[in-house]
């Protein structure tokens with residue numbers, strides 16, 4: 476089974492390498508025949524070939540069962556307009572793969588609570604998932620651009636009923652597997668697109684009478700995330716609000732480096748850690764690979780339907796944290812062992828194999 480690997484920019488290659496290491500090491504145990512094929516995207520691809528999403532990259536992704544992406548973004552291109560920057564490669568890839576629901580879980584780890592700037596009593600027990608619409612909104616709405624004399628610029632926040640319907644269904648289905656609550660986030664006191672969003676979500680909710688639906692304005696949601704995050708189960712929201720709220724939700728997990736995401740609903744599932752390319756620490760082997768490795772677990776569960784493999788990786792991640800191993804972003808304190816990116820990858824990999832053997836022996840019995 477072919478998996479497309481898109482390391483991308485900044486710390487992308489470092490964290491992706493650890494993600495592959497884990498998958499390679501457990502694949503035998505679960506009888507998975509994984510083939511990794513690497514392609515350029517983002518700034519690396521622009522330097523290579525002039526395009527942030529070369530045709531061979533897109534073809535390679537479409538020809539795979541899943542895509543694992545590192546990060547995209549490079550300060551070298553900061554002066555360029557959005558349509559020439561590395562980020563456009565990722566946006567085009569998302570569009571071409573067609574996945575419209577971006578799933579971003581944020582769960583607090585008991586052993587990492589000291590790591591957050593928030594008081595533990597506020598966020599302990601947080602276990603939420605942001606379902607972010609990924610192909611609409613101001614990211615793709617037309618018209619967009621600059622006025623002729625460059626004295627103004629504009630983007631269009633736009634949602635169609637069908638776009639809201641399809642992502643809402645994903646959110647309600649997920650809620651059914653969890654705590655049966657959806658909080659839809661909008662700005663319907665000001666924006667028409669949000670008004671349509673809210674009305675559509677309410678209509679879809681009629682098919683899910685067992686799921687509780689609440690609505691909250693995005694500004695209030697931003698506050699609730701850091702004052703009472705435990706109230707949330709599924710947060711359903713649009714592309715821009717979801718982008719912002721998911722970085723905020725990262726403080727609940729202890730570090731942005733921990734957050735994973737998957738994009739589903741399209742031709743090929745796409746997995747990317749939420750942290751960006753972090754150019755300031757790139758190449759130093761100090762990045763946190765746990766977000767990327769967590770993506771491998773999500774991929775096993777969602778694309779491969781292999782819960783044992785996913786559980787093995789997730790248990791291994793929980794174990795390294797519990798045993799006090801920390802990369803520098805996880806503010807190592809007394810009693811912790813600070814490790815480098817590849818050391819963290821090595822540990823998780825070893826523990827994943829051990830956990831896999833445990834899962835496998837249970838399974839065999």
Ligand code: IPM
Nearest residue numbers: 547548562565566718749751
């Ligand atoms: C994210 C990122 C991307 C986004 C960028 C790199 C285009 O911030 O995945 O959260 O805005 O969607």
Ligand code: MN
Nearest residue numbers: 718719722749
């Ligand atoms: Mn973002």
